[in-house]
Amino acid sequence: MTAVPDPQGHQPEAEGQQPAAGWTPTWALGRAVLLTGLLLITGVLLGRVDLVVLAAPFALGTAYALRRRPTAGPQLWITADGEHLVEGGDFAGSVSIGNPDTVGYDVAVVRTRVSPWLLVERAQVGGARVDLSRTGVDRPFVTVVDTGTAVDLELTGKARRWGRHPVGPAGARVAAAGGLLVSRSVLTERVSVGVYPRTEPFEAVEAMPRAAGLVGAHHSRRPGEGGELAGVRVFGPGDRLRRIDWRVSLRARQLHVAATLSDRDAEVVILLDVLAEAGRSGGVGGAASVLDTTVRAAAAIGEHYLHRGDRVAMLEYGPAARRLRPASGRRQYLTLLEWLLDVRAEASPHEPYDQVFGPQVLSSDALVVVLTPLLDERSAQMLARMARSGRFVVAVDTLPTDIAPPGRGRGWAEVAFRLWRLDRATMISQLREHGVPVVAWAGAGSLDQVLRDVSRLASAPRARGR
Structure with missing residues (x-):
């Protein structure tokens, strides 16, 4: 239990809350008034003094409970500790209910929603701890709020998956005057908790195809000092x-x-294919979907090259065509992680090639690492066009190896799935014939041999037409 924050702190208007517009009588107050009235009227009409004496405690008790009526409604706000939270890390948040009135609240009921990817295991309110590992957080919590104080419903657990996960909305109702008056529901907007993807250990060879900057640990393929x-x-x-x-x-x-x-830094462009999603995400430690593998691999590759002083850019191959400009340093790494939190798979009937690979967007000297499940023919066509344009492209296959066919055991589903697998393998072979190396993501060392091959091709002399 803590003191209610000052007006410059958590204001209902600043937090998007709906303050209670007033107080309404409860059924207990209605029953007390009705019983008192019936006893008094019956006692007067029948001349029964005992009925009047029997009604006196109900009348005095109701009047005593209503002697100090609350005027202000409760305040409600949500706080979440989401700074640099990584998959599998400990999550902590709280829903606070404050009493700005001069009358204490006898009972306060609080309820909140939490994203299923934030596994709330324990809750603590008013000094009492509740184990939520089996029941979940979607339940009411009851406490008492004294005048001029606030009570926190503290939620702790694990962050199971990357992304922006909501905590809330939350609602609360309080009762005062011995349970004879109840406030209207107070609601507060949800807050988002950013969970960064867990980066797997990733190492790559020092060879880079080309570079154009002036700093960094990788050597350029251009002659110079x-x-x-x-x-x-x-x-x-x-x-x-x-x-x-x-x-x-x-x-x-x-x-x-x-x-x-020349000692120059390399520019690495990590391209995320978000045209399709496959597989079911099981969170950290569970099964990984295409989007999970894509985001975690992008974070690992970006961290590797940024820690070596290179410049890293991000691109989305999809309808949104989001872009993160190339930069280096720790600030770029944090910006990259924030950028990855908003990655969403979204199908599009249009070809997003031109808006993604404009002449002012993608440098011709950059190493382009494409993270794609190769589920859309446009993705393969994009890789082939980039290879024909002379860019250095490495395709990383993000499709899970243990993906199951839909409708397993239903007639031709198994046969159709095998045919689709053969067709996809043929497409990958055709990409390799076009000079696009395709390698499955397997964590550390996934790109070593491919980067050596690309660097060897980049350093080889090229014929130029007159």
């Missing part, structure tokens, strides 16, 4: 004398210089 040796070539105009390799020059009887690669 740096510390990594790229080879030895013939001395040309503009070369510095300190770069001359005298051993090779004496052997070849011609000046040669040591060529180096």
Whole structure:
């Protein structure tokens, strides 16, 4: 039990609450008045003094209970501790009911809704603890609120899945004057709790196809001032004398210089295919849907490259075509996690390629990591178009390996599912023939061999037409 916050704290208007408009009599007050009236009228009409004496305690008790009537309704607000909350972490929230009146509330009943992905295991109100592991949080909680104080319904549990999960709306009703008066329902709007995806340990090789910035741990494939040796070539105009390799020059009887690669940061674009969803999410520790694998893999890959000083951008291949501009550092990592909380699978009849891959959106030198379940033909066409345009593309298959066919055991469902699997495998083979490496996401080391192949292709000489 705590003191009611001042007017600059949790105001009903500021929190979107609906304050009680007044107090209404309860059935107890109606029965007391009716019984008192019947006894008095019957005693007067029949001349029965005993009936009048019997009605006196009911009349005095009702008058005594109503001597101090409440005028202000209760206040209600929700708070949730959702700062840097990760899947599987401990969740804590509270629903507070305050009494700004000079009369105490005899009984206060509070009820709230909580997202099923926030598994509330325990509740504490008024010093009493309640185990909710079996019953759930969708139940009323009863407490007493003294004048000028507030009582918190504290909820604790586990965050089971990434995303923005609501706590609330919540409602409360209170009774005063010995239970003879009850307030109207007070409601408060829900608040959202952001749960970040749990990132799996991810490591990738140092090889990068190209880079265009000036900082970072990955070496560029472009020649320039740096510390990594790229080879030895013939001395040309503009070369510095300190770069001359005298051993090779004496052997070849011609000046040669040591060529180096510039130390520049790489730009990594993580593209999320949100055209389709498959599988059923079981939260952290359970089965993973396509969207779960996509978001968690994007967080792991982004964390890996951002911690190495590279620039990371995010794109959605879908109707919304959301974009996160490339940047580096810890601020970009937190922004990336916040951006991932709003990822939603949404089907669209239109082709989103042009609005996603405009000339001012996607750099031609960036390494594009596409997280896709390859459930839509447009996704495969998008990968092929990007490969033909000369971009460095790596496709990560996010379809769960244990996905079950719909309607298992019903006639041709198994056969149709096998045919669909064969057709999808053929599509993946065609993508590889077009130069798009496709690899299934398997956590750490998933992209090592693919990145080596892409880097080797990027460093190979290309024929140029005149």
